[in-house]
Amino acid sequence: MTLTTKEALMKNYVLRSGMRVPAVGFGTYKLTGTTGANAIASAIQTGYRLLDTAYNYENEGAVGAGIRRSGVARSELVVTSKLPGRYYHYNDAITAIQESLFRSGLDYFDLYLLHWPNPKADHYVEAWQALQAAKQFGLVRDIGVCNFLPAHLDRLAQETGELPVVNQIELHPYFNQAAQREYDTAHGILTEDWSPLGRASAVIQDPVLVNLAKRYAVSVGQLILRWEVQLGTLPIPKSAHLTRQRENLALDFTIADQDMAAINALSKPDGRMKQQDPAVYEEF
Numbered sequence: 569m570t571l572t573t574k575e576a577l578m579k580n581y582v583l584r585s586g587m588r589v590p591a592v593g594f595g596t597y598k599l600t601g602t603t604g605a606n607a608i609a610s611a612i613q614t615g616y617r618l619l620d621t622a623y624n625y626e627n628e629g630a631v632g633a634g635i636r637r638s639g640v641a642r643s644e645l646v647v648t649s650k651l652p653g654r655y656y657h658y659n660d661a662i663t664a665i666q667e668s669l670f671r672s673g674l675d676y677f678d679l680y681l682l683h684w685p686n687p688k689a690d691h692y693v694e695a696w697q698a699l700q701a702a703k704q705f706g707l708v709r710d711i712g713v714c715n716f717l718p719a720h721l722d723r724l725a726q727e728t729g730e731l732p733v734v735n736q737i738e739l740h741p742y743f744n745q746a747a748q749r750e751y752d753t754a755h756g757i758l759t760e761d762w763s764p765l766g767r768a769s770a771v772i773q774d775p776v777l778v779n780l781a782k783r784y785a786v787s788v789g790q791l792i793l794r795w796e797v798q799l800g801t802l803p804i805p806k807s808a809h810l811t812r813q814r815e816n817l818a819l820d821f822t823i824a825d826q827d828m829a830a831i832n833a834l835s836k837p838d839g840r841m842k843q844q845d846p847a848v849y850e851e852f
């Protein structure tokens with residue numbers, strides 16, 4: 569499978585609901601204010617069509633401004649935001665989604681996700697029911713989750729009869745999430761990768777990746793993103809800089825099977841960057 573740059577943008581995953589999303593999206597964590605809005609506008613002009621924000625990033629305003637500055641029609645974009653754990657009671661959730669929309673200046677979100685399961689607090693089923701209602705009300709086109717483990721997803725299915733279309737999870741070469749990907753695929757859930765470049769920390773300097781990248785004549789970032797696309801997942805790299813925004817979409821090469829295996833072999837059971845295991849970690 570060779571994916572040209574254009575195809576990387578246009579190759580759509582089709583969600584269970586029928587919504588089409590691109591193969592690579594754009595993360596916006598830390599892109600705030602005027603510089604953030606300009607970086608987001610530049611990403612859209614470069615070709616990104618899926619944007620990822622969150623109520624907790626305090627940049628839904630910058631995302632809305634970036635969209636308006638880009639000159640690209642709203643209907644061409646898949647805009648995602650996320651509900652923070654402090655608003656998981658039903659009425660709070662609906663109000664927070666409305667507030668997200670006011671902040672962004674948008675009429676609807678394409679995707680709205682529960683940000684963390686927070687299993688000790690144990691309100692994620694009620695929050696999921698609020699997202700189902702928000703979809704009915706037309707505030708959001710489709711709904712998903714982040715950081716959900718199989719047990720959390722099974723519970724949504726049992727108690728609400730509806731699984732998310734997307735599960736956004738930490739995924740990079742040091743933590744390739746083989747078991748969670750398998751569960752997601754078996755249940756018709758698209759896996760999105762957060763921190764797909766490991767926040768440009770140690771993984772970007774890994775000697776195996778550096779050597780492979782040299783062989784393919786690409787950057788380590790491109791090698792990692794291409795590996796994630798070939799896994800059948802949707803990475804959402806963030807970059808404040810035009811050169812790297814372009815670089816992260818230039819994925820028209822194919823990683824051979826044995827090299828995919830070599831990258832997969834880098835994954836470690838404790839490979840999470842900050843030990844945010846959703847079985848115990850909570851964020852509000």
Ligand SMILES: NC(=O)C1=CN([C@@H]2O[C@H](COP(=O)(O)OP(=O)(O)OC[C@H]3O[C@@H](n4cnc5c(N)ncnc54)[C@H](OP(=O)(O)O)[C@@H]3O)[C@@H](O)[C@H]2O)C=CC1
Pocket residue numbers: 594595596597598620621683714715736737761762763764765766767768772787788789790804805806807808809812815816
């Ligand atoms: N659902 C969740 O719980 C979470 C969701 N997210 C989402 O995932 C998105 C992406 O993850 P994020 O944590 O931002 O980290 P990424 O893995 O996307 O890494 C971003 C960092 O990598 C640098 N970078 C970008 N491209 C390259 C490249 N080609 N080569 C080298 N360095 C590069 C950026 O620098 P520069 O900007 O200077 O180019 C930045 O410092 C977030 O922005 C957010 O939208 C993130 C964490 C948790």
Ligand SMILES: O=C(O)C(=O)[C@@H](O)[C@H](O)C(=O)CO
Pocket residue numbers: 597622683844851
């Ligand atoms: O960025 C996000 O979406 C988060 O959920 C954050 O928790 C992120 O993981 C982080 O790094 C907070 O320090």
